[in-house]
Amino acid sequence: MSDQPWTIESIRDALGNPTLAQRFLGEINRAPAHQLLHVFAKWQGIAQRSIEAANRGREIAAAEQRGEEPPGQWTDVTERVLAEAARNRTQGAA
Numbered sequence: 001m002s003d004q005p006w007t008i009e010s011i012r013d014a015l016g017n018p019t020l021a022q023r024f025l026g027e028i029n030r031a032p033a034h035q036l037l038h039v040f041a042k043w044q045g046i047a048q049r050s051i052e053a054a055n056r057g058r059e060i061a062a063a064e065q066r067g068e069e070p071p072g073q074w075t076d077v078t079e080r081v082l083a084e085a086a087r088n089r090t091q092g093a094a
Contacts, residue, residue: 006044014047016054 004010008028015021024043031039060070 006040006047008040011040011043011047014051015043016050020046 008025012021012024015024024046027039028036028043056072060072063070
């Protein structure tokens, strides 16, 4: 979001997902007066992180489209995932 102050409407819009937006509106509408700022701040943080995640996703997609490595630090967890998958298979997990 730009330098504009957050509002209930801007949080709803930033959430992007209708189900999530409906959940936010339900919480903010049912919150007692003394909890309004807490609920607002909680959802403002969720909305901000959603925007940041979408922006990172766009940056990664653009880099991949240009044939570049995705920006940021990445940890290769391939071996750990393969080991967990093998362990799950031997334990009969789906």
